[in-house]
Amino acid sequence: MHLRPEELAEWYLKLQETGRVHNIDLVTPEHVVPQVVLSILHAKTLGLTLPIVYNTSSFDSLASIELLDGLVDIYLPDFKVWNAATSKRLLKADDYAEVAKESIKAMYKQVGDLCFTTDGLAKKGVLLRHLVMPGFEDEGKHIMQWLAENVSTDLYVHVMEQYHPRAHVGKQRRGPLGQSVSSPKPSKQLRYVDINRAVRLEEVHSVSQAAREAGLWRFAEAAEHGGHNI
Template identity: 65%
Template sequence: MGLSVPIIYNTSSFDSVDSLTLLDGLVDIYLADFKVWEAATSRRLLKAHDYAETARESIRIMHAQVGDLSFTSDGIAKRGVLLRHLVMPGLEEEGRQIMRWLAGNVSPDLYVHIMEQYRPDAHVGKKRRSNRTGEETTRYKEINRAVREDEIVGVKAAAVKAGLWRFCEPDERPFHL
């Protein structure tokens, strides 16, 4: 009937090769996250020891399927990958690693949204009593603060230094639908 809208797949990038293979040809835009770089961090914060390895493979596959993000002449996203990275407190170096890897292994033309809106929530900062010692501790103490401006600037500087140049700026929407 003349209506043509892009199909968007919003993902943490913790996808299996099989599931992405099934999506090939169906998805126009992958809205993909790359959360953390280190296996120890993904085990601790995401409860997934192989998140980074899986995300790297998934993002490569997504990009091979749809390429860099492209837009219509009036600025509407039509096809490609938009990669999001939420800068986390104290994890600036992991963000830097992710940016270097994206530029060198996916595409320097990848559209990247370096997100700065992390706020402690859910279980972060809550008190809990240890079963072994009976001692009260703060859960996820290392990320129990807002991200600092210098951490955001550091990740963005690493992205630019690595060759990335297409960024979603904080006052922009990621794309128009």
């Protein structure tokens, strides 16, 4: 379904008037930021007052973040992995961390630390998410240290434990003609054998502890419905 920016703006208003929602949550819209900007501007002329949430992997261009300045109330960025080799293999982007660093700093410069309404709903700021991956807790620790030193020790952080292998993680690698790769050790021929398990609580706790030791102290807890209280 394709919508013009004006039509998307009207949907924002419908959600505000009849949906009883707390915000407008835009999920990974980096590829359509100019259109999103137009939709927000138009919606505000129609009477939109709900906070705008920008929900992103952080693989955003600084030009996009600049376009959103003054229009986004809450940035909800991920910081996924730290090492270039890891991001190249798992995310197919060897410069992910460097891009994420600059994007997150730009987001924080715009809206600052997360603040709340009197009834506990987030109204403005950054809520940073890190999904702890099995066997990659050291990368999470590096991320927490960097956030404390380069963004703010008052940054609101959600250290997440929800990782579970899905999609192609546990599937066999394919040969050049599409056939399954045979091996005396079949488990070694899985696409991503190292992350083909759920994350352990001790791995999550080690990243959380590293965050505290780095000086971070504002941590989000998942809401009962599985999302965030925003």
